[in-house]
Amino acid sequence: MKALRAVTSLSSLYLPQAHTFYHHHHHHLLFVRLFSVQPQQRQNDPDDSHHPDPNNSSESVFDSAQFSIPDTSSSSTPQQPTWDVNHRQRVERMFFNNDFHQDKFKEEEERRSRILARALLEAALEGPDEDADHDQEVKEEDQKSLSVGIIGAPNAGKSALTNFMVGTKVAAVSRKTNTTTHEVLGVMTRGDTQICFFDTPGLMFNGRGYLYKDMKVRVESAWSSVNLYDVLMVIFDVHRHLTRPDSRVIRLIKHMGAEANPKQMRILCMNKVDLVEKKKDLLKVTEQFKDLPGYERVFMISGLKGSGVEDLTKYLMEKEIPYGIEHRLVDWKELRDGSLRIEQHLITNKLSQRKILVGKNGSKIGRIGIEANEELRSIFKRDVHLILQVRLKA
């Protein structure tokens, strides 16, 4: 039974739980290692080309028997964040110069999010401008983008964090107050993934000079659009929280963490840890918010000095794995030699999601499989033969 539970909760392997900063070291090693994993002897099904049905393609299958797990001692140097001014400018042109400043309702927000996704993709795919760098070529099917909404009180450190992540100062003048327009704070490009950070103003400190009616509409519209982000990052000033707690901030943290949202990952960032002298105090704060199931994870960071930011970035980069994937345990049995054989399907609705999960020549499902296999082995303390298959919902 325990085995069954462990396997059915395979999803938790891709979506680490809160408190995982305790296991961070382990996780980091895995992450580094997984990037160097390559299939050993992937068998190409000669029939592949004749099968338009993507569920029959061999690259969508991970079979642990085909992999060897490389040495943990090798590590790679993390890439530096790059700030692609051209992408940002194009996105801004396409996205914000249109008529989005009129506050409309949900359809409008959804339309906006679709347009943004397309704009990001197009910006990434367009040929380089005359003065653009020629360093990257990203094919459409390899391009991934992740939208991250950042919620925090004024002064929580949203800009400082984004600036640190994207590696360049975001023009402070471009930020408006008294508006619920969700502005792009910055776009970070690493390899084939773009992470777009949005400001989400108007959510808590909404009483700045609006007539009540107008304000109410704006606040509602701001809340509904928050649900469109892949990731929601709630950020607060932990130094201030320890010295002068703000009940509105506490309410926001609790509200956002109250319930898990299956369509959105939420993380809590304790910012400005550099100002906290007694690090023990940080644990007190973690303790205070530990019963909030809505947060996948808590990060302790200094957006200004950068501590913890690399972890956060890595964590976000892993989120290219789409949410809402169904896991189906197809078969599991104990073999005579004591090992386990587990077969699991990952089922997605969309071809695009399937592509992301499979990765180039099966690299992503391979990575997931290796990680899952290791975890299962350490849970069961025995050899595990794991077979994963990515399928499209029929």
Ligand SMILES: Nc1nc2c(ncn2[C@@H]2O[C@H](COP(=O)(O)OP(=O)(O)OP(=O)(O)O)[C@@H](O)[C@H]2O)c(=O)[nH]1
């Ligand atoms: N010591 C320290 N100061 C920080 C940190 N992050 C931000 N700050 C400072 O806190 C102040 C507010 O930071 P911002 O990044 O502008 O905050 P914001 O959330 O974007 O604020 P609004 O624009 O009002 O929404 C600035 O003076 C930053 O320098 C941090 O990690 N450590």
